[in-house]
Amino acid sequence: MSALQPQRTIDELKELRSLTGNADGAQRVAWTETWAAARDWMHEKLSQLPVEYEIDEAGNVWATLRGKSEKEMLIGGHLDSVPNGGWLDGCLNVLAGLEVLRRIASEGTPPVTVRLVDWADEEGARFGRSLLGSSAASATLNPDELRELTDRDGIKLVDALAQFGVNLDTARESHRQFKNAKAYLELHIEQGPVLESMNLPLGVVLGTFGVERHAIRYIGQAAHSGSTPMDHRRDAFAAAAKLGLEIRAIARRHGGVCTMGSVVTKPGIVTAVVGQCDVTLDQRHLDAGALAKMLQEAKDASQRFAAEEKVTQEWSLLWRIHPIPFHPDLIEMADEAVKETCGLSHRLPSGPLHDAAEVARAGVPTIMLFVQSLRGLSHAKEEDTKEEHIAISVEALDRLATKTMNWIANQ
Numbered sequence: 001m002s003a004l005q006p007q008r009t010i011d012e013l014k015e016l017r018s019l020t021g022n023a024d025g026a027q028r029v030a031w032t033e034t035w036a037a038a039r040d041w042m043h044e045k046l047s048q049l050p051v052e053y054e055i056d057e058a059g060n061v062w063a064t065l066r067g068k069s070e071k072e073m074l075i076g077g078h079l080d081s082v083p084n085g086g087w088l089d090g091c092l093n094v095l096a097g098l099e100v101l102r103r104i105a106s107e108g109t110p111p112v113t114v115r116l117v118d119w120a121d122e123e124g125a126r127f128g129r130s131l132l133g134s135s136a137a138s139a140t141l142n143p144d145e146l147r148e149l150t151d152r153d154g155i156k157l158v159d160a161l162a163q164f165g166v167n168l169d170t171a172r173e174s175h176r177q178f179k180n181a182k183a184y185l186e187l188h189i190e191q192g193p194v195l196e197s198m199n200l201p202l203g204v205v206l207g208t209f210g211v212e213r214h215a216i217r218y219i220g221q222a223a224h225s226g227s228t229p230m231d232h233r234r235d236a237f238a239a240a241a242k243l244g245l246e247i248r249a250i251a252r253r254h255g256g257v258c259t260m261g262s263v264v265t266k267p268g269i270v271t272a273v274v275g276q277c278d279v280t281l282d283q284r285h286l287d288a289g290a291l292a293k294m295l296q297e298a299k300d301a302s303q304r305f306a307a308e309e310k311v312t313q314e315w316s317l318l319w320r321i322h323p324i325p326f327h328p329d330l331i332e333m334a335d336e337a338v339k340e341t342c343g344l345s346h347r348l349p350s351g352p353l354h355d356a357a358e359v360a361r362a363g364v365p366t367i368m369l370f371v372q373s374l375r376g377l378s379h380a381k382e383e384d385t386k387e388e389h390i391a392i393s394v395e396a397l398d399r400l401a402t403k404t405m406n407w408i409a410n411q
């Protein structure tokens, strides 16, 4: 039997599901007892391998298999889940990585050091701050932005972290983990419909989308819906509605995505023309130039619509992040690994952010593989991937790991 046993990954995913899930789905919310149980279970698996086990200043778990060289290949994922989450998001990455680690360890000392990392609190489900452990390690985390965060029961993030031995103010010392890191690999379920619609099991991720997130306020004049003739109105909603449709054309023109996710009208009653309308706009693209163009076109259109409706408009930035492209050499190697495993490959951007984006921001050459998600569902108990595709994904990650170790060793 080959040293790599993808079926073991499927069995272990089911084992973890029965240990940390219930009828509503996975319950491995970070900084909870169930999450700790998942990590203990993982520790037990790792203790059967010749690896060093460590929990760092940010609560990230590292298993290190020493190689002939100090240069490191990292494989990562996250055991934490959203409440009522799926059985694959995050933990497939970790358990596939575990299987690859077993295969490499079975062949003796690898050419480079191999490390498996389970990032702490990728989902941010309890305190609303995602990518916590990986952003601490990449040193982009700002403790002051997190200090006052509380969960639904009023428990402070700092106190919950302290229970797990993590101090917010020293969490960024975990940055030392990247000292010898030469590559980072992450396998993840796609969480979207693209691969399924193309009938492909696997895809190579080009990078994560840049995001421009803005709030726009239109101000017109609230007026009686019966006594105000149509051409006398200054309807704030009309301008917002025109933009809500225009952003679809903007997104299509540039190959990105645009979403108006929230619309709030005032006075918000059935008998009044809208005097004030607040909307949000979320725009995403893998290319920084295209993202900037999408934003400019939305601003120009918004100004035009405001003039047409005789209302004012004001934009304010909510949040932005630049696109994070993955490493070109690793993209090529991942493409080869996927083709060798299942014949066909497809390259696609990632809409959601992942821990991999934080690692890439820290300057570590990074790549992700996506495996098909059924019906594109995730963060729900219906999240699923065909078992044959899970097996293929473990094999592709394993092939990619071998290529990457050689790539690092030859540097």
Ligand SMILES: [Zn+2]
Binding pocket: 078, 089, 090, 122, 188
């Ligand atoms: Zn995830």
